[in-house]
Amino acid sequence: MSDMIRFGTDGWRARRNAEFTEENVIRVADAAGALWAQSDPGAIVYVGYDTREGADRFARLAARVVAGHGLVVRLSDRYVPTPAVSWAIANDSRACGGLIVTGSHHPEDYLGVKFRVSDGGAGSSEFAAEVERAIDPDPTDARGPIEEKDIVTPYLDALVAMVDADAIAQAGLHVVYDPMYGAGRGYVPAILRRLGVQVDEIHGVDDEGVRDMRPEPIEPWVDDCEQAVIACGARAGLINDGDADRVGAVDERGRFVNGHKLFSLILGHLVKNHGKSGRVVMGLASSVLTRRVARALDCRYVIKPVGFRYIYEEMRKGGVLMGGEETGGFGIPEHFPERDGLLMVLLLCELMAMTGKTLGELVEELERAFGATSYARRDLRLQNESIEVLRTMLPGINPKYIAGRKPVRVSHMDGLRFEFEDESWLLLRPSGTEPVVRVYAEAATVEQRDELLDAGSDVARGELS
Structure with a gap:
């Protein structure tokens, strides 16, 4: 039944040995194809896929289903980073959208379908809801012709043109790259x-x-990269997730550099070295560090709910320099209004080249200027019933004290967020796609951070005294 398929913040995903079946891929592709054909009959749709087993086969099937609606479908002739599909769509005035079959940053036994609309972005919440509603209980038999196309080479050429090739070439950089x-x-x-x-x-x-690897550029999955950087004597380790729309990094001492610091460094680089300006869009779970940096750069910032879709919606309003989320997904709408992990890798190399500093030196400089904080997230796996009870109760929770601290601000924008006088904060957010409550906290010290995480976990379990 169609109610079995539910979209998360970035498309649909499921286990390959369970709900991710040919039948369900046909139903999802059919729904998107019908909507595109209705709004843009005869338009071009781009289809890509990642390196996971079976992704190419499912992508070809989805492409033929979409083509059955009279659309011109261009299937990538090889595995492709998700940003390359976004770039192809954004740079083709005849394109109405696209889809990518990818497991993204999820465990190896998952596959999914991400959608992109005519500007290369993920589209609005309304678009996702429209596709969901259009899913038919029965898979269609309609198929159409498709053409294969190289969409990787033009995209890579465009990336190279966006950075100072001479500065990078003269710097003599040595890096480890981990595509996971x-x-x-x-x-x-x-x-x-x-x-x-x-x-x-x-x-x-x-x-x-x-x-055994979850291709998400965060600890502990970056351990091999940390060791490789030390063994090779590299200046940095640069990491992309499974479909390469997110970025992570390791400094020259083998220390993981989280997404907040990378966001701050890249933002500063765009303003100081590229002369860019504009608003900055951040997710609700973003670090206070990125907010301090944005203020110092005279960039007004906007806070949105968790999920890049909400950042995309803000980008569509114009005047945005950069948007990003805590998980390493950063986008520059001048390029296209979506995340691009490959571009971020090049910008970090350009930053090291222009400054003559290692990644670790850049991070230390950042923390001296804006203060060091400790940030962490816990994922609490609870029963679905408990999560639904919590979701119902969250709008009414407003305690006077949390971990002995008095909140100065409480937000129910997306879950429950407490802010304190010293800029430390705590966020509880039930996941929309799995039986997990995510608890985030940031404070000046690890001890203070963990006190907040413990308190937030108590709230999530219904144990707050």
């Missing part, structure tokens, strides 16, 4: 070497490790 077995493999090393960077790639071919 995903769609950035081979492509990122090729363009970095084209720019004169020495690159050691890990996890660039499938082996037994692919089954």
Whole structure:
């Protein structure tokens, strides 16, 4: 039944040995194709896929279903980073959208379908809801012709043109690149070497490790990259998730650099070294560090609910320099209004080249200027019934004290967020796609942060005294 398929903040995903079936892929592709054909009959739709087993087969099936609606479908002739599909759509005036079959940053046994609309972005919440409503209980038999196209090469050429190739070439950079077995493999090393960077790639071919890795550029999944950086004596380790729309990094000492610090560094680089300006859009779970940096750069910032879709909606209003979320997904709407992990890798290399500093030195400089904080997230796996009770209760929860601290602000924008006088904060947010309550906290010290995380976990379990 159609009510079995529910979209998260970035499309639909499911286990390959369960709900991710040919039948359900046909139903999802049919719904999107019908909507596109209704609004833009005869338009072009781009289809891509990542490196996961079966992704190419499902993408070809989805492409033929969409083509059955009379649309011109261009299927990537090889695995492709999600941002390359966004770029192709955004730079083709005849394109009305696209889809990518990808497991993204989820465990190896998952696959999913991400959608993109005519500007290359993920589209509004209303678009996702329209596709959901249009899903038919029965899979269609209609199929149409498709053409295969190289959408990778033009995209990579465009990326190279966005950075100072001479500055990078003269810097003599040496980096480790970790695609986490995903769609950035081979492509990122090729363009970095084209720019004169020495690159050691890990996890660039499938082996037994692919089954055990969650391709999300956060700890503990970056451990191999940390070790490789030290072993190679590299200036940094640069990481993309499974479909390469997110970025992570490791400094020259093998220390993980979280997404908040990367966002802050790239934002500063765009303003100071590229002369850019504009508003900055951040997710509700973003660090106070990024807000301090935005203020110092005279960039007005806007806070949105968790999920890049909400950042995209703000980008559509215009005047946005950069948008980002805590998980390493950053976008520059001048490029296209979506995340691009490959572009962020190039910008970090350009930043190191222009300043002559290692990634660790840049982070230390950032913390000296804006203060060091400790940030963490806990995922509490609870029974669905408990989560629904919490979701119902959250709008009415407003305690006078949390972990012995008095909140100065309480927000129910997306879950429950407490802010305190010293800019520390706590956020509880039930996931919309899995039986998990996410608890985020940030404070000046690890001890204070953990006190807040403990208190937030108590609230989530209904144990707040």
